[in-house]
Amino acid sequence: MYTTSFPVDRLKDIPTPFYYYDLDLLRHTINTMKAEADKDSYHIHFAVKANNNPRILGIIAEAGLGADCVSGGEIRMALEAGIPASRIVFAGVGKDDWEIELALDSRIFCLNVESAAEMKVINDIARRKGLTAPIALRINPDIDAHTHDKITTGRKETKFGINIGLISDAMELVKESANLKLTGIHAHLGSQITDLDVFRALAERFNDIQDFFEDEGLPLQHINFGGGLGVDYVEPDNCIPDFAGYFNIFRQGTEARPGQSLHFELGRSIVAQCGTLIAKTIYVKEGETKNFAVINAGFTELIRPAMYDAWHHIRNISSKLPPEDYDVVGPLCESSDVFGTDRSINGITRGDLIAIQTAGAYGEVMASQYNARPLPKSYFSDSI
Ligand SMILES: *Cc1c(COP(=O)(O)O)cnc(C)c1O
Numbered sequence: 001m002y003t004t005s006f007p008v009d010r011l012k013d014i015p016t017p018f019y020y021y022d023l024d025l026l027r028h029t030i031n032t033m034k035a036e037a038d039k040d041s042y043h044i045h046f047a048v049k050a051n052n053n054p055r056i057l058g059i060i061a062e063a064g065l066g067a068d069c070v071s072g073g074e075i076r077m078a079l080e081a082g083i084p085a086s087r088i089v090f091a092g093v094g095k096d097d098w099e100i101e102l103a104l105d106s107r108i109f110c111l112n113v114e115s116a117a118e119m120k121v122i123n124d125i126a127r128r129k130g131l132t133a134p135i136a137l138r139i140n141p142d143i144d145a146h147t148h149d150k151i152t153t154g155r156k157e158t159k160f161g162i163n164i165g166l167i168s169d170a171m172e173l174v175k176e177s178a179n180l181k182l183t184g185i186h187a188h189l190g191s192q193i194t195d196l197d198v199f200r201a202l203a204e205r206f207n208d209i210q211d212f213f214e215d216e217g218l219p220l221q222h223i224n225f226g227g228g229l230g231v232d233y234v235e236p237d238n239c240i241p242d243f244a245g246y247f248n249i250f251r252q253g254t255e256a257r258p259g260q261s262l263h264f265e266l267g268r269s270i271v272a273q274c275g276t277l278i279a280k281t282i283y284v285k286e287g288e289t290k291n292f293a294v295i296n297a298g299f300t301e302l303i304r305p306a307m308y309d310a311w312h313h314i315r316n317i318s319s320k321l322p323p324e325d326y327d328v329v330g331p332l333c334e335s336s337d338v339f340g341t342d343r344s345i346n347g348i349t350r351g352d353l354i355a356i357q358t359a360g361a362y363g364e365v366m367a368s369q370y371n372a373r374p375l376p377k378s379y380f381s382d383s384i
Helices: 023-038 054-062 072-080 097-106 116-129 164-176 197-215 243-253 304-308
Strands: 018-021 043-047 066-069 088-090 110-113 133-140 180-186 222-224 261-264 275-286 291-295 314-316 323-329 338-346 353-356 377-380
Touching (some): 023 043, 023 054, 023 243, 054 072, 072 097, 088 097, 097 116, 110 116, 116 164, 164 197, 180 197, 197 243
Parallel strands (some): 043 066, 043 261, 088 110, 110 133, 133 180, 180 222, 222 261, 291 323
Antiparallel strands (some): 018 275, 275 291, 275 353, 314 353
C-alpha cells in the first residue's frame, strides 16, 4: 500500500486552487500496470482524454505507452509528447475531415470507425491521398457496464460503435472500399467499471465476433478491448487498481490467434490517483443544522461530482483537529457546485487547505472558465 502524503509545507505557499500531481505514484502505477501487461505483450494506449497535461503525457511517452485519442487535438498532443504515431489509435463518433486527414498524414496505427457513414468518408479521403487507411470496427457489443449512465457506452443504440446487427453490412462496405484495410475490431464499454465480470462478457462476445469475421474471410490482426477499469475513490490509499485481475480476465477469456496483438486503452486507472485538487477554505459558514466549508475551487476545476454524481475523498491537510461534519461546497452560483455532503473532516478553519483526492483523471482536462474563472495551474511533486 502506498500512503498518499502531501508536502503541506511546500504546498501552502502556492496560489490556490491548483492540481498537484504525485509523479512517483504515477510512475509506480505505470510500472505495476506494465509488469502485468508485458506478461502477454499487451499493447497499452493511454486514453489522452483522461489527462493531457504535457508533463503527464511526457512520462507516459517515456514509459513506452501508446495513445488513444478522440480528437485531432489529442493526436497532436500525443505526437508532441513523443508518442510514436505507430502507437496511436483514434476513436470518436464525429471525426471531422481535417482530423481524419491528420490521422492519415501522421500514419497512426489505426482509426477506430464508428459508422458506415464514417467509413465512406475515410475511404474517400484516403483515396484522394493515395493511401490505404488502417481501420478497426468499433463494435457496440450490447453489454451493460454497470456504471453511471453518463459513462456507459456499450449498450445497444448508444451513439457509440456499430451495433452487432449491422456488422454484416459494415463488412460488405469494407470489402467494397479499396482504400480501407480492416486490421482489427474495437470496443469500449464505458468508464469506472468495477464489476470485472463485465470484461469477461466482452472477451467472450469478441470470441464469437472474431469467428464471424474469419468465416467472412476477414482475419483480424488485432483486437482492442478499450478501457474502463475503475479506481477506488473511497479509499485513495488503495491506489493501484487491480491490473492483474483485469488482464487475467482477457488472458483466460480471449481466444487469441497466433500473431494477433491485443490492445487496451486505459485512462482513468493510470492517472486518477496521482492527481489531487488543492483548494483553500474561504469561509466556514454555519447553518442551522449544517456547517458548510466554502472553498475556492468549484466545478470549474473539477466537474465530476456535479456531472457524474462522483464521490471524491476530501481531506483537510492543514488540520489535526477532531473531525466534524461538513458540506464542502464551491463558490459558483450553481446549486450543483458541491464536492461532498455530510463529510467527516478534521476541524476546518478559514485558510485551511482542502485536498480533493483521486482527481487525476477527468479533472484538470475538464476545467472551464465559467464565471470568468482562470483555468487551474498544475504542480508536480518533483518541482515544488
Ligand atoms: C474514454 C475512453 C477510454 C478510456 O476510458 P477509461 O475509463 O478512462 O479507462 C478508452 N477508449 C475510448 C474509446 C474512450 O472513449
